Amino acid sequence: MNAKVHELLNAQINKEFYSAYLYLDFSNYFEERGLDGFANWYMVQAQEERDHAMLFYQYLQNENQIVTLDAIAKPEKKYSCDMDVLKAGLEHEIYVTSLINDIYAAAYEVKDFRTMQVLDWFVKEQGEEETNANDLITKMELFGSDPKSLYMLNQELAARVYTAPSLVL
Ligand code: MG
Numbered sequence: 001m002n003a004k005v006h007e008l009l010n011a012q013i014n015k016e017f018y019s020a021y022l023y024l025d026f027s028n029y030f031e032e033r034g035l036d037g038f039a040n041w042y043m044v045q046a047q048e049e050r051d052h053a054m055l056f057y058q059y060l061q062n063e064n065q066i067v068t069l070d071a072i073a074k075p076e077k078k079y080s081c082d083m084d085v086l087k088a089g090l091e092h093e094i095y096v097t098s099l100i101n102d103i104y105a106a107a108y109e110v111k112d113f114r115t116m117q118v119l120d121w122f123v124k125e126q127g128e129e130e131t132n133a134n135d136l137i138t139k140m141e142l143f144g145s146d147p148k149s150l151y152m153l154n155q156e157l158a159a160r161v162y163t164a165p166s167l168v169l
Contacts, residue, residue, distance in 0.1 A: 001065050002110040008103040009056055009115070014070045015099055016053035020046045022092060025075040026085050033082070037158035041136075044162045051165045052122070058169050059118055086140055090133035097126040121167040
């Protein structure tokens, strides 16, 4: 495997674990707020991010590439309101999309078609992540200021269940 592609894929393991850690922090924030549905939504999100990390980990191992695990950064942001958290989530997903695109560009440059094929799933996944984050912000803008509506939105988010990723390596 090309050294640059390897480096970026290995770094992405850490980035995805950080995503899981960040969403766990969001879940913790909403748990403290008493909004258990929001807490559940971000808990499921955290589980998905851990899966993403493990997919990159597994892919490098399948390709007989060395995996190096690095320290996971501390989620530093303090949130002044619920919307702040939701917007930080969207901002983070846009950043992750840029990381996936960077790996794709590196793989494309050296004609690493196998890595590109794995990344195709992540390109689509990032589109969904950004849509989900945007939808949540829209719902919060519409319903967040009314307690009854917020209660119902919280109930809706409580129904989200974890499913394993559709990508099989
Ligand atoms: Mg991810």
